[in-house]
Amino acid sequence: MIIYKPEVVQINNTVRLQAKFEIDNKQESLWFSVPLAYEQYLLQERADSFLVGLLPLAMERGEDIFLKAPVSEKLYYTITTYLMGALCIALPHLNRISIRAETLMPNPVETANAVGTGFSGGVDSFHTIYEHLHRACPPSFRLTHFTFHNVGSHGDFGGQEASDLFQKRIQLIRPFAEEQHIDIIEIDSNLSEVLKMNYVQTHTLRNVAAVLTMQKLFRYYYYSSGRQFKDFELKTKVAGSYDLLSLTMLSTESLSFFSSGANYSRVEKTRHITEYEPTHRYLNVCAGGSSANCSRCEKCLRSMLTLEVQGKLDLYQPVFDLHVYRQEKTKYIAKVLADVKKDAYAAEIYNEMRKHAFPISASSYLLMPYYKIKHRLKRLIMQGK
Structure with a gap:
């Protein structure tokens, strides 16, 4: 090449x-x-x-x-x-x-000393913003800009559908950026069409490539981590499991990348951001292919269950459909029970449920064996690939 x-x-x-x-x-x-x-x-x-x-x-x-x-x-x-x-x-x-x-x-690029992070409206990105705008943070490390990328999160292989979703999603988060008086920089690309690769396996490289175009602007950039330091793993197809290594290796003389939030679990980050009122109106965690929260995909249900266990779900009525959640809740808790020993997120939620003595219905326990078998078959199929 x-x-x-x-x-x-x-x-x-x-x-x-x-x-x-x-x-x-x-x-x-x-x-x-x-x-x-x-x-x-x-x-x-x-x-x-x-x-x-x-x-x-x-x-x-x-x-x-x-x-x-x-x-x-x-x-x-x-x-x-x-x-x-x-x-x-x-x-x-x-x-x-x-x-x-x-x-x-070997020489650094002259930069404007800006500090950036990708903002999607999700738990991880809101936590990064909360820590670097509204909690104690040295002045040089406070956020000055948000970015929003079209490099695969709206569709692994790009195309018009992904481009349209990119535009719809940025319209949902732009009002928050305007409230904070912080510019949000759209970075579009044909990288997905060029790579034609799985996004989960390559997301760190894709997003860092987008940010590296702006080295004359940024001195520091926070890459919101979806995993904890304790869950660092290299023998995995999930790029987020080794961001701590990747981001260090992708920093330059001019621009330093940080794995933001990796010292907290997703449950802990969810608890922190409930204290931040804008999340009640702008939290957007959906992975179901829609611009707003669908309230039935894995990420929506995971977030809503965590919020309910913590007694905060009613605060998020503006962004979730609680009727849909109540229809899906029993099945989702059964999935959590089935996967508690195999999935870090499921283990976190289960431990939080035990901590708060959150009631689990008999129906969820009865459905658990079905999901255990289903998850086991799915893992065998994935291993075969």
């Missing part, structure tokens, strides 16, 4: 940082776009974003990379010396490849 020098192209009210690359004797283009007002912060002098974004594709195909553009020396060193080996352990289908760069840049 050959990656060429990035260039900046204006398209209507947005500006793209794009780079051509060659693979399988074909030339393609990878791009990231931001609002025109942020053009001055795009890093076109280095190919950092494109190295990170295209790394999983090259490793999957066993293609060595030659960068015909400068790249940050620290990033080159950490990827080639540490990160690739770790990725091969986590995802055995990837191949160790050779990476050569035309020029290594």
